[in-house]
Amino acid sequence: MKGSLIDALDGHILLADGAIGTELQRRGLEPGACAESWNTGRPDQVQAVHRDYVEAGARLLTTNSFRGTRYALAGFGLAEQTVELNRRAAELAKAAAGDRAWILGSIGPFGGFLMPMGETSVDQLYSWFLEQVSALLEGGADGIVVETMAAREEVETAIRAARAAGAAVVAAAMTFEKGREGHRTMMGVTAGDAARVMAGAGADIVGTNCGTGLIIRDYAHIVTQFREAVSAPILVRPNAGAPQLAGDRVYYTQSPEAMASEISALVSAGARIIGGCCGTTPEHIRAFARELGK
Template identity: 45%
Template sequence: MRQRLEKRAAVECLVADGGMGTQLQARGLVPGECPERWCLERPEQVRAVHAAYREAGSLIVETNTFGGSRYKLAHYGLSERVAEINRAGAALARDVAGDSQYVMASLGPTGLFMEPYGDETEANFYAAFAEQARAFEAGGADAVIVETMMAIEECCVAVRAVRETTGLTCLASFTFEPQPDGGFASMMGVTPEQFAQQALAAGAHIIGANCGTGPDAMVTVIRRLRAVSQVPLIAMPNAGMPTLENGETVFRETPQEMAGKVAALVAAGASIIGGCCGTTPAHIAAMARAVQAVRQTGK
């Protein structure tokens, strides 16, 4: 039986995987298509992405369910297939992970706001997140990462839904952006310290940051989270900051450049390291080697 993720991450630096969407695009996903639908209709391609990251050295495989809430799936007429899609996403990841990898189910934001900022109630959000969480558990997930969150209220409702309706490890990951004053905050103005306090109060076992920044800025964010928390931290930076080239968003940080930042992320306090936008199996392979070097040298 696998040791619970939060217990292992408390004593060892672990490698997560990288970007999913761009990998599916390379396999034929077209703009406007529902990535999560591939869990049902093109499962072999989703498995191939998981397998590529496994081969690259990731210990944690993240599911293809980022937009799997009933709110997001409604855009594609799939709101009544939430349980089926999320369960399938977890099961596909488990097929590849076997007993040697952790399956971390991806739960992304709804794209809507709760009252009083929007029309949705907390009860509706809770029900939607709980629906996903139960499906993840049924599909064989070990953990759920509530990720790319910007509104602390939504994040905390999702964390509570995971903790109160399943026995899974719960990670909470916010997206922070550089601010004019030199600090970091989410699009909704939430600072790393505010996020840490409230996500932990909601019950998160592991907290951290993903997207929004490259690894250099992520070091500062992780350091600030470590200053106010004792739980394991996860860092999943983009492959640098995006640039627009010929109408296409490009992330220019190379695998070697990303790997060069791993020691600094670990020193800042990260114990789970992976990648977000622009990262590939090549990035994760280089970062996994860097993590191994840190384990061997202790720095």
């Protein structure tokens, strides 16, 4: 099945996977624990998540490496395992997918702030991203997805590192919240500007994922703004509604059927890759597959 990911998007909708972190929590990962540690500590569970998404119909998988920079892993005492955890993340996804799905190595925000708001320089951040990307590609990832970004300079730096490491495909997604002035990232970047920033930095695919208090209609509006700003294929991965707290557990309220019933709005807006983010499960992706197959 596998060939060029970009060619596969020509006139087709590609179904991506759903959440990794919240799905691992459903399977026993403690809230606040390091999901990436399961790449070596509970690899069977990580691979099972990937396999379940493929069986549900996903043809694009993301690795369990969202918080996989050396900086983020240091917070769990795992900095020296950075390369191993990221390489294993890609190997596990690849083993689950076989030739049925493409693998994109997931790169999330590093978890701090760049100068002058924080203490991290762009050069230091670039080195962390480059280390992570290189390990993911070594593990067999077909490309990289830079996701859940809010800051212009951070997403540009991650894309630049992915390109320098030789990633064949680079996707990038920023996350938005809805305010009185429309959809903007936490750092104030508008949807149209975000699309231009990502494409201008070298992303082959631009998109949006996660988001605060957004419904499918909001994601569709963001996709429309992207389409008006750039010609690149567009990825969208909405959350399963707003998070709710029950004790120390977070859960999401939108059912697979409810989300799937609205997916056509994303297609109409111009999305070419559709998956899920926080709270979505293999059951959500299976419902998406049924809806997209109609």
